[in-house]
């Protein structure tokens with residue numbers, strides 16, 4: 001005990017200093033930016049990464065829509081079915097059999113998730129219009145972007161997923177019926 005040089009208050013000081021340094025560092029740390037790519041994931045196929053440039057090169061549609069009774073915005077985006085086609089999942093022919101049990105799961109940077117039955121996107125079935133939007137009123141989406149879903153027919157915007165990070169096509173079939 002005789003060679004003990006650290007006093008309890010000294011230790012407290014060091015710990016307090018460390019905490020303050022950590023807090024200062026945390027405050028300075030840049031807020032993580034939303035990733036500028038969407039991961040496209042389909043079972044049995046290699047995952048694809050779609051960036052703003054690749055999306056911008058695809059055909060766009062314009063839709064006027066508003067959420068929460070706000071003034072309407074002009075949205076520009078790519079049809080979700082065109083995005084799925086990039087992943088090798090085509091809705092060009094009517095879905096049959098096991099494909100009717102597939103679903104599309106969209107995940108956001110805040111871990112929010114929404115699913116659509118693949119059949120609801122099939123033009124011969126539900127034909128729900130879903131766009132992957134990259135511009136609103138002529139500008140890139142900032143905090144809600146860079147990519148957001150728009151489902152113009154929905155009565156409230158709960159499926160208008162902000163800051164989409166991945167789109168997965170999931171085989172939801174649980175029986176061995178083909």
Ligand SMILES: Nc1nc2c(c(=O)[nH]1)N[C@H]1C(S)=C(S)[C@@H](COP(=O)(O)O)O[C@H]1N2
Pocket residue numbers: 067068108109110112156157158159160161162163
């Ligand atoms: N990533 C993400 N997207 C989201 C949500 C969310 O919590 N996270 N909430 C949804 C819900 S419930 C609504 S009503 C709308 C709200 O969109 P707004 O903030 O543009 O009005 O965003 C939808 N998209």
Ligand SMILES: [Mo]
Pocket residue numbers: 157158
């Ligand atoms: Mo909501």
